[in-house]
Amino acid sequence: MSSTFNDPEFLQAMASMGVAHQPGKPRKKRQNASGNPANRDLSQNDRNILKDFDLWAREQPDLMVTATEEVAILRSLFGVARNMRINPHNPDDIADLLDVVYDIGAEDPDLVLVGLATLNDYIRFRAGREVDEGWDGIQEDVETGLFSLQLEHMITDAVATADQIDPEERRRVFASTRIVAMVPTVLEWIGSGRPTAPSGGLRRADIAEVAAMLGISATGVNKLPPKEPQQESLFQDNPSERTPTIHAMSMEDVPMLASWWHTLWVADVIELASGRVRPGPTAEQWTGGAPPTLEQATNLLGLFVGIVIVSGRMDRYEDDAVELTLTHLLHAIIPDSKLPSDTPPTQEVESKIMRKLRQLERADLAELDQAGSIHVEPAMRGAIALGLSVALDVIDTDL
DSSP states (O other): OGGGGGOHHHHHHHHHTTOOOOTTSOOOOOOSGGGOGGGTTOOHHHHHHHHHHHHHHTTOSOOSSOHHHHHHHHHHHHHHHHHTTOOTTOGGGHHHHHHHHHHHTTTOHHHHHHHHHHHHHHHHHHHHHSTTSSHHHHHHHHHHHHHHHHHHHHHHHHHHHHTTSOHHHHHHHHHTSHHHHTHHHHHHHHTTOEEOOTTSSOOHHHHHHHHHHTTOOEEEOSSOOOOOOOOOOTTSOOGGGOOOOEEESSGGGSHHHHHHHHHHHHTTSEEEETTEEEEOTTGGGGSSSSOOOHHHHHHHHHHHHHHHHHTTTTSTTHHHHHHHHHHHHHHHHSTTOOOOOOSOOOHHHHHHHHHHHHHHHHTTSOEEOTTSOEEOOGGGHHHHHHHHHHHHHHHHHHO
């Protein structure tokens, strides 16, 4: 982020907020509010809080920018808040101040990111000194926005890095995955059209044949056999030791198959209507005998990854699983990325993370070792990054 603060557009945006300081240039000493234009709209309480925040910020080791810059940004936010009749010391008004941050940085994601980071630190500061005053309850909204923006920045960097790899190498790697390679096969199986289950998914009678295209042993059943106890752990599980046949009451009982089918539908490779599946508008791109283009393969894999990540979000544990899956995959495509680490996931959440990551592993998009580390080869990282972006878009739409 250091280069951001030397960018002329950023500095101009900061100046429009009342932040006149430019890094590397000395600040003029301000004696009082009347001598500092940035302070003219501030109350005495505002200035006292800013002084205390300055002292607190200087003790924090994990600020996105310097303490001095955060104080300058917060002073500007206070000034804008006062002009808009927003009380920055009332937790109930912070949602309005959050909107101000988004509005000010509408054309500059970097500005929004720094503004959110400053606002998040301000809330942490207030929550630490004013217990039970409502500050803890509003931090989640700010942290969610900050987390999403951090991810977006890192994903953009990951895509840029992946684009430097030889395009033909990436196309070859993408095309070798079953998710891409089996598209012509499933279209040949569909032919001019086939009946589906009422939900639009595969019928039980068809689950085994289509699942086999992905290398999955599954069979559709009318009644499930007794379930054997099984515990999946991110740190103690070896997929090569577990290849049982899946007994499925519906396609959704075979997660990787369901994710692929949904991907084909979203990508317009197939069309679902009136209880039948037919070739979709883009099917012809996959049936001419020519290998898929890099764009085709990248987009299909990106959709698949995004759908795997966000699947099942109605479940009570799924939001935590989605966020942690995003984090795991981001670390896999940007090994030196630094995102905040939360407390270890519960067993329920860990199980859901595992199921998502196993889908990606079985699809040859990622690899999990016995220590629980996730690995993605460099040529595959662009597709994973696109999938993270797809997942974020879905999450933002749902909010």
